[in-house]
Amino acid sequence: MRLLRRLVFGDPAETRFFLFLSAFALVIGAIYWLVSYEPAGSVLLLAFGAATGVMGVVLHRTGRRGADRPFLDETGRFPSETPAPLAVGAGIALMALATIFGPAPLVVGLLPFAWGAWTWLGRARAELDSQALDDEQRG
Amino acid sequence: MTWLTTTDHKRIGILYLVSAFAFFLLGGVIALLMRTELAVPGLQVTDEHGYNQMFTMHGTIMMLLFATPTSAALANFLVPLQVGTADMVFPRLNALSFWLFLFGGIIVLSGYAAAGGPADIGWTGYPPNSELAYSTTTGTDLWIIGLALTGVASILGALNFTVTIYTRRAPGMSMLRLPIFSWTVLVTAILILFSFPALTSALAMLLLDRRFGATFFLPSEGGDAILWQHLFWFFGHPEVYIVILPFFGILSEVIPVFARKPLFGYRAFVLATILIGVYSFTVWAHHMFTTGAVANPFFSITTFVIAVPTGIKFFNWIATMWRGRLSFPTPMLWCLGFLYLFLFGGITGIVLGSPPLDYAFHDTYFVVAHMHNVLVSGTVFALFAGLYFWFPKMAGRRLSERLGRIHFWSWVVGFTLTFLPQYQLGASGMPRRYADYPADAGWTALNQLSTAGSLLLGVGVLVFLAAVALALRRPPDQPPDPWGANSLEWWADSPPSHHNFRSLPPIRSERPVFDARHAAVLEEGTP
């Protein structure tokens, strides 16, 4: 128990939170299985425990600590207005309708989706590049 | 036009709010039609098919196109302000979430234009009734696709909230100095992340059954009808906490301001919120007690356990008011209404959590009364508290106190008349989802009372809309902190400038604006 506590004590709140969630879900899932032998609920609970466990373990291993960043630093890096999300959203909605109406909406939806995704990714890459440049200059 | 290309969390919040409210009005009109039908025995307004479509769409719209997006709306507007940052971590993803929600909602509603009309399977869509053999129209397929899209929207939004709250808090704001509303948003986001996939999976499986020859839920082909219920309620029960926790958060922001005291037991409140969120994953099959297919005692005890942290919150709110200096502008009135009326919803939830009692009450108007008790006098009352409270921040104007009171009172009386008699209707045997009832059942009088109440609710909404319209006609005139409030959003202008803050006060508690105000008073030497 003390080992356990020492393992996670230094972790930030979010890591501990996910690890706690995972432990809870796995324990309850095990209890539920033993009480009921009902497969659907047991799988759901254990999967929940596994998913949160993965998140907790990854956060723990990467040792992420939230650095205090001055909030004004971010002003320049915020995405400006763009119709890309609207295009991607409309594209996805149209393409989803193909499951009911056949291939036509898939083709129609592909156009705004592709354009929007392309624009979005292009901007994101430009922002990441300029951020890397700034980090380099700051040393 | 800039509304179509915005990535600003404040604008996205307002887009969500306006859309969700439009859906609310539509869902409300459907409710009024249902109440009109039920006022008198016999079918006057519609037929059985039409009625089945009405309660399906009413439930779907209210739960998934109104309540869930409304909490996303307020969270979107407030969380970056409350944590002291300029926007969410993923602003474009934030915009995508909104558009997916809107298009999903439109697709659900497009059932009205389809042959055979919209879905008529209940908002819970149980198979085999929702399978193709029994529900033959495209409306059901559109319902499935639309809800899958809104579900993805919620998941993406939850991701954004989680990351923003964890990584963008202003210097000095530890997790235990996070404003309560943001805490509830965080827990809600976790719930969304892990419960919505169960719904999306179930919807995908149903669509595969209906259109692609699968047999997941078809017992005659080796499938299992109960499997859907497990998947749906594994989502569905966390869902009801998703639509109440942020609203508990609103109460926890408003009451301290008008009691002029801090929230009593902030840490306990945070712990209670986390526990409610976590436990909400263990109770789902209390919706399935009558199926004979689940371990009833397990789910009964887990359901009872959730009552404890919820009760703690009630005591925290009352203790906040205790020995305070209370004033009662409209936001505080809504909080009081919540405290008085939501209590019964909580209590009847315990009743329903006892399987033998549930055998009597399940699928009757007792459950309808309970769910509206917690959703209307809970979620919606808290929503109005929040809207009246934050309207100056969002729009730079204050809503009329006079109209606010009229709105409030019409809703207190309207809610009471509409829903409290439904407990009796259910106890005496009236089932839910019934288009009509026999004239000799003895249910007519209570149904008429309920319908009369619903008209008052409609009137109240019109008063609210009038108040908003009148307020928006005046020029903005509100200072940053018109109420004398506590958290960081009240440091920014009303409405906030594009990147929210030019400066921040020191953050040493969960009430940085309160602290700053009192430091200023002390400095000036004014007693």
Place this chain on the structure above:
Amino acid sequence: MRGPRVAAGGALVSLAAAACLPAPATTEARAIASLYTIFLAAAAVVAAIVLGLATWSVIRYRAGRTADADDPPAQTHGNTRLEILWTVVPAVTIAALFGFTLVTLARVDTVDPVEAGRGAEIEVTAFRWGWTFTYPAEGITVSGFQEPGPEVVVPVGEPITVRLDSADVVHSFYVPRFLFKRDVVPGRENIFQFTVEEAGSYGGQCAEFCGLYHSRMPFTVRAESRPDYEAWLAAQR
């Protein structure tokens, strides 16, 4: 002055919400009704305490119009002893309610195979939109579609064992006077037992949404003395 009026009005209105059950007609229903009384009593106590405290605080602590209105009150952040108290007391309360629940659940849900040999055994098939009742031992079947629905007779004071199955979608067998319902699920047989204590006619309804005429598939269960029940059986053959 608004606040206290809300408080008083709310307190009055709140008392009206308690719901009355129909008179229980079976042994199991009486157990359920007793359990409900216990829950109602607990609910009344909880409501009285919570609403009493809320009302008192609203009336007693509203800001006056005196000069002290500008001073903030004592900024109490919490009180650990109080918080423990209002965690433990509710926990104990619900533990007790859960205990009562388990006792009642045992009484209601038990299906005794020995008892199943006595009284009557009925197989119920629900379908869109009606019911078929089969008495396998007596070799009779009663069926009905929509209104008025089939009427079946059972002997008073004897255990009745019911087996539920569905021909199509999920339905639910619900008799309000029995304070009881059980879902009828395709692919799954649900079994329950009950003993009617009072002769009479008890209306039943479908209680799980099953499509178009969900609201129009009633049935009736009539409990008669053993001789009258036998006579009815004979008439059905």
